[in-house]
Amino acid sequence: MATEILMPALSPTMEEGTLAKWLVKEGDAVKSGQILAEIETDKATMEFEAVDEGTIGKLLVAEGTQGVKVNAPIALLLAEGEDASAAAAPASGPASVPAQPKAEETAQKTDAPRTEGKPTSAVEQAPHPAKAADTTPDWPEGTQMKSMTVREALREAMAEEMTRDDSVFLMGEEVGEYQGAYKISQGLLDQFGPKRVIDTPITEHGFAGIAVGAAFGGLRPIVEFMTFNFAMQAIDQIINSAAKTLYMSGGQMGAPMVFRGPNGAAARVGAQHSQDYAAWYAQIPGLKVAMPYSAADAKGLLKTAIRDPNPVIFLENEILYGRSFDVPVLEDFTVPFGKAKIWREGSDVTLVSFGIGMAHALEAADKLAAEGISAEVIDLRTLRPIDYDTVIASVQKTNRCVTVEEGFPVGSIGNHLSAYIMENAFDWLDAPVINCAGKDVPMPYAANLEKLALVTSDEVVAAVKKVTYR
């Protein structure tokens, strides 16, 4: 039986083309790989090669023909032993089933109904009205507490997890012999040795990729970036390799690992060393993102991050490293992802923040209380997943919301929350949601300008007065 040679699609978008030139004639013997014709697509002139061997029985489309549809028969190929008479009675259809036209496929996909029980919006949504927020305490009442800096809490979390699991190791610049650029890893080299506390050269892209490979290979890397500003050198490995592999492999392989380090503005270090990446990473499906404020959360969330079977971005803050908080004295204290913490209950307005933004939000709440305005203050703690339930439940109570963060204002976490609240609690709002954020400028060096660029508690107070119409 003669095989029909079909007009090929030679680019992802080609639907028809011009058969510019035949390079074979009827009666020619052809081998697989031999160039049969030149075909002009919408982009270029391409050579079209034979797949099967045989003899050209008939050319069905003359050279120079324009508008030849993809999958239309253009020639007949005779197998060994067949003669040209077979060409007179070709097989009734193409040798293989042609694919759906591509435009149609695209339309089908766009219109595809979602499977039942799946989220109805592009993000995982809380049902409307919101589920009851999880308000269980982080530790049992009466637990003994001790004061600890964020720095010590982070160190303890790593030491405990490295003791618990041999496959956990720490790598980064100056984490070992130097004892950490910010002393987060102080003492870990002595405790765990150079096999598990690894000093790297200054080569973020490279060591982030090596850590991703180590995670594919079954280890649990903790990658310390001296600051997250330097992680921009490695962002391809973080997003394209670490975050997407589980999905691209159909669940066969993933990158259980933690990328951690200080994020956001420190003090007087200028534009290239002062940027909050919370919103950047929070946008990526496949990543989890934690951004603690207190020492207890730093410890509990980091332990959870190290145990998580997915890549976690763990955003710390240099200014918070030295601050002290009460931390529960418990054998194995962890904080779950996706559970916000209500630091202060209130009735007039909801302040939502995370990381160092919490310092401004709490300070603003004190100032507001002095003026008789009662603010509820929520620390999101993780930005992926986000605890929408707690936010919505609070907004339904206070009917007003102000978000507080240090990052740039465009495409911020606050912008996202505003949209979410509008979609899910519109009827409860008595005022627009206001986002307090860093200014839309690179961080200046001059002390007065830097102060102006950062979000302040006074700005939060002003925003609250606006939404409470005072």
Place this chain on the structure above:
Amino acid sequence: MAARKAPDLPNVSKDELLKYYREMLLIRRFEEKAGQLYGMGLIGGFCHLYIGQEAVVVGLEAAASEGDKRVTSYRDHGHMLACGMDPKGVMAELTGREGGYSKGKGGSMHMFSKEKHFYGGHGIVGAQVPIGAGLAFSDMYKGTDRVTFTYFGDGAANQGQVYETYNMAELWNLPVVFVIENNQYAMGTSVKRSTKSPTLWQRGAAYGIEGEAVDGMDVLAVKAAGERAVAHCRAGNGPYILEVMTYRYRGHSMSDPAKYRTREEVQKMRDERDPIEHVRDLLLTGNHATDDDLKAIDRDIKAVVNEAAEFSKESPEPDLSELWTDIYADVAPQDA
């Protein structure tokens, strides 16, 4: 590369030659079929064929042992077939079907097999290089003597992360074989137009890494070099670089008009240096096989490839619910 000389009958067994012939032919026929399915619109997006380079992966897989790992770029179909992945699963991934290795969610450039220690299939040029070193790091950390083959092209050889990786791989003595598949064109840019260095493998010397150039159209030469590289790594001597000189017959991807080289150049390579014809000559001249024996193998391979193509058409598209799966793991797949 010189014209193919008359084979001088190397010391290699009949079974070995037949194995290489079969494996290389499988890749060639599979890729031709993939090109055909692409032309019919059954395979979408980008599709990078391996035709012409078959001796590279077949030779290196012959030097590998159970448990060794491999990772490569987006031109990955040959690597998957050579390490024993099922042609049906690979082809069905190309057509974006449920029966594909990634359930249709990865595509031609993003496929993996935990079982065969194949770690992708990476679409970003050069990104697989530190990942390969990291896989080797995991073996060293666990104290095994396994080796990771990290494949990349002459194009990727100019990426900065390759040299960041060379530096750490040698510093930490990682058991990784860096395989530069020099097919002489990075998309449309020839090696001569992208670097003044006369060789790519010698760049390793700056980091203290040993290596060599290999004739990549000769599967026996590739295998011998692979064995030297593996022995070096397994003995704890750190990384090794192989620059395998090869040639791709087809365009960079299916939509490449390939105007950057002449038709004569490609035809000359096919006529004089084809890696499959080379083994075929060795089999026939050494009286290891008759024409009929080889025809029977051709028929077998064709049947395997046709079966893969049929499977890839019949396997259904993934269920719509798959959109929302495999974004987060409850348990790391490595631990499952």
